[in-house]
Amino acid sequence: MRQTFAHMDAWLMSDHPESRRQAALGRTYGAWRAFSRNRLAMLGLFIILALVLVAVFAHQLAPYSPVEGDLRTTRLLAPSHGFWLGTDDQGRDILSRLIYGSRVTLMVVFLVAILAAPIGLLVGTVAGYAGGMVDAALMRVTDIFLAFPRLVLALAFVAALGPGIRNAVIAIAITSWPPYARIARAETLTIRQTDFIAAVRLIGASPWRIVLRHIMPLCMSSVIIRVTLDMAGIILTAAGLGFLGLGAQPPMPEWGAMIANGRQYVLDQWWVAAAPGTAIFLVSLAFNLLGDGLRDVLDPKAAK
Amino acid sequence: MNPRTRLFRAARTTGSFLGVLLLTYLGLLAVTFVIGRVIPIDPVLSVVGDRAPEALVARVREEMGLNKPIWEQFWIYICKIARGDLGVSLLTSNPVLKDIKRAFPATMELATAGTIIGAGVGVPLGVWAAVRKGKWVDQTMRVVGLFGYSVPIFWLGLMGLLLFYAKLDWVGGPGRMDVAYEYTLTSVSGLLLLDSARAGQWDAFRNLLSHLVLPATLLGYVSLAYISRMTRSFMLNELSQEYVVAARAKGLSEARIIWRHALRNAMVPLVTVIALSYAGLLEGSVLTETVFAWPGLGLYITNALQNADMNAVLGGTIVVGSIFIGLNLLSDVLYRTLDPRTRER
Numbered sequence: 001m002r003q004t005f006a007h008m009d010a011w012l013m014s015d016h017p018e019s020r021r022q023a024a025l026g027r028t029y030g031a032w033r034a035f036s037r038n039r040l041a042m043l044g045l046f047i048i049l050a051l052v053l054v055a056v057f058a059h060q061l062a063p064y065s066p067v068e069g070d071l072r073t074t075r076l077l078a079p080s081h082g083f084w085l086g087t088d089d090q091g092r093d094i095l096s097r098l099i100y101g102s103r104v105t106l107m108v109v110f111l112v113a114i115l116a117a118p119i120g121l122l123v124g125t126v127a128g129y130a131g132g133m134v135d136a137a138l139m140r141v142t143d144i145f146l147a148f149p150r151l152v153l154a155l156a157f158v159a160a161l162g163p164g165i166r167n168a169v170i171a172i173a174i175t176s177w178p179p180y181a182r183i184a185r186a187e188t189l190t191i192r193q194t195d196f197i198a199a200v201r202l203i204g205a206s207p208w209r210i211v212l213r214h215i216m217p218l219c220m221s222s223v224i225i226r227v228t229l230d231m232a233g234i235i236l237t238a239a240g241l242g243f244l245g246l247g248a249q250p251p252m253p254e255w256g257a258m259i260a261n262g263r264q265y266v267l268d269q270w271w272v273a274a275a276p277g278t279a280i281f282l283v284s285l286a287f288n289l290l291g292d293g294l295r296d297v298l299d300p301k302a303a304k
Numbered sequence: 305m306n307p308r309t310r311l312f313r314a315a316r317t318t319g320s321f322l323g324v325l326l327l328t329y330l331g332l333l334a335v336t337f338v339i340g341r342v343i344p345i346d347p348v349l350s351v352v353g354d355r356a357p358e359a360l361v362a363r364v365r366e367e368m369g370l371n372k373p374i375w376e377q378f379w380i381y382i383c384k385i386a387r388g389d390l391g392v393s394l395l396t397s398n399p400v401l402k403d404i405k406r407a408f409p410a411t412m413e414l415a416t417a418g419t420i421i422g423a424g425v426g427v428p429l430g431v432w433a434a435v436r437k438g439k440w441v442d443q444t445m446r447v448v449g450l451f452g453y454s455v456p457i458f459w460l461g462l463m464g465l466l467l468f469y470a471k472l473d474w475v476g477g478p479g480r481m482d483v484a485y486e487y488t489l490t491s492v493s494g495l496l497l498l499d500s501a502r503a504g505q506w507d508a509f510r511n512l513l514s515h516l517v518l519p520a521t522l523l524g525y526v527s528l529a530y531i532s533r534m535t536r537s538f539m540l541n542e543l544s545q546e547y548v549v550a551a552r553a554k555g556l557s558e559a560r561i562i563w564r565h566a567l568r569n570a571m572v573p574l575v576t577v578i579a580l581s582y583a584g585l586l587e588g589s590v591l592t593e594t595v596f597a598w599p600g601l602g603l604y605i606t607n608a609l610q611n612a613d614m615n616a617v618l619g620g621t622i623v624v625g626s627i628f629i630g631l632n633l634l635s636d637v638l639y640r641t642l643d644p645r646t647r648e649r
Binding site: 145150151239245262276284289 | 324327328331332335336339340450451453454455456457458459460462463465466470583586587588590591594595605606609610612614617618620621624625628629632633
């Protein structure tokens with residue numbers, strides 16, 4: 001068994017890969033080895049994996065219903081054997097709500113990432129490759145968006161679109177793409193000078209093909225690192241919108257809205273607000289640790 | 305370089321800065337215009353109701369200028385804003401600008417106190433972490449910073465109120481002061497801390513301070529996380545420069561090298577970082593003020609949001625956005641004037 005592992009290790013780390021697949025797998029494996037040495041980053045990864053599992057198996061894990069409670073018997077109970085984290089003003093089990101709330105948090109983060117990252121990638125690569133007037137115009141728009149206060153702008157968007165989790169996601173996505181555009185443009189500027197792009201151009205590839213097939217994939221890793229680092233910010237913004245009553249609407253078990261709900265009882269029943277805040281903190285900490293670790297592995301320039 | 309060229313360059317730089325400023329403001333106004341006019345339901349219907357006769361609808365539409373082309377409407381909107389007309393708040397029936405003028409000093413007081421704490425503590429800690437790179441100070445600062453980046457500030461505020469106000473009774477509760485002082489304190493500028501000190505009302509001053517200390521520390525902590533991290537990275541950059549080696553070879557004391565030579569050079573980018581974090585705190589006050597019932601701009605905006613008072617929301621957005629853009633640009637200008645390397649290329 002050990003021998004097999006040693007063999008695999010040698011195959012993966014080979015300096016002379018015989019196929020594209022071996023090279024790609026070897027690179028991934030090398031990055032993983034560097035990454036797994038970073039204990040804090042591994043902790044972050046572990047928390048996020050646990051969160052994903054909790055979200056997937058919420059139905060099996062949650063001891064009670066997240067939206068229905070018994071107002072007569074289980075209202076505002078302190079943490080106990082029956083209710084590990086206590087109950088809220090509607091008599092609902094807070095642990096169950098937290099467990100179901102992980103789905104909301106993951107969904108928001110995922111949706112914002114797949115909405116904002118492609119916009120940023122497209123704007124940045126097109127601006128960087130086209131240059132000239134297109135570049136100037138696109139980057140001016142990006143700068144304008146960068147100079148805006150994100151939270152306040154998201155508030156105004158949600159105010160106009162109407163409160164709700166969908167509109168909160170749209171508002172956060174609209175305000176969070178500019179940094180990705182900046183990064184993608186910077187990468188594009190270095191890539192477009194390389195020989196292989198010149199070769200592709202000589203073969204007769206159209207500019208769109210070059211941008212979409214050859215430049216964009218190479219910009220992905222920097223953008224992914226930046227997105228991971230931004231996840232914590234996205235979670236905090238979404239929770240802030242929920243706290244102000246503009247994100248998820250009751251009875252959806254969103255963590256920010258749960259804090260808002262616990263706010264009126266904080267002096268006597270502190271656990272109603274304490275638990276969801278701890279959850280938000282842990283998850284955004286995990287994303288920060290993971291992002292830092294990824295940056296150290298994939299982007300040695302930024303590591304200091 | 306002859307003086308004429310220099311003057312020409314200065315004029316061109318100023319010109320391009322003004323151009324950027326103008327463009328960015330136009331962008332901000334375009335966004336608020338779109339939010340206010342295009343997205344919501346027909347504003348005419350919201351005035352006359354959906355059962356009004358068609359002639360009335362047409363007349364109101366004409367009176368509101370909504371039958372004009374969209375570019376003309378945007379131009380009229382810009383002119384209105386330029387005159388300082390942000391509309392009337394539905395909630396208070398005051399002009400929005402007047403409301404904002406009254407609320408703004410409270411926010412400014414909070415954000416300023418937060419920045420003073422954040423920079424006053426964050427810069428020395430960042431320097432310390434850079435000097436002891438990799439040692440326990442550095443590690444601890446990293447954890448402190450990560451904590452600051454990850455914690456929801458409104459929740460930390462709630463827990464702070466629970467612990468320091470309700471349980472320990474060390475600080476004042478929500479609001480800017482105890483109710484008793486609201487009528488005895490006459491305010492000139494709205495910056496109550498300054499006003500009470502100038503009038504010699506020291507018990508009011510102490511009361512104000514006890515209410516300010518918790519929210520300001522929280523905001524300060526968030527900006528400390530950012531400022532100390534940036535300070536550390538700027539200092540590491542400076543400490544690896546050759547002039548530091550030269551200074552050591554000359555026999556200067558380590559303290560002198562760190563604080564007089566390296567930090568002074570690191571201060572140049574740091575000024576822009578501090579300006580940006582001040583802007584960030586003005587924005588972050590939206591959530592903090594809600595938790596602490598602090599009667600500033602943030603609370604004004606959130607109250608307006610909850611009552612669908614769009615004029616007040618958009619007015620607040622324009623004001624916060626303008627300050628944000630202004631500070632952004634100011635930090636850029638400061639960087640260029642302070643760092644001789646960015647001049648006259």
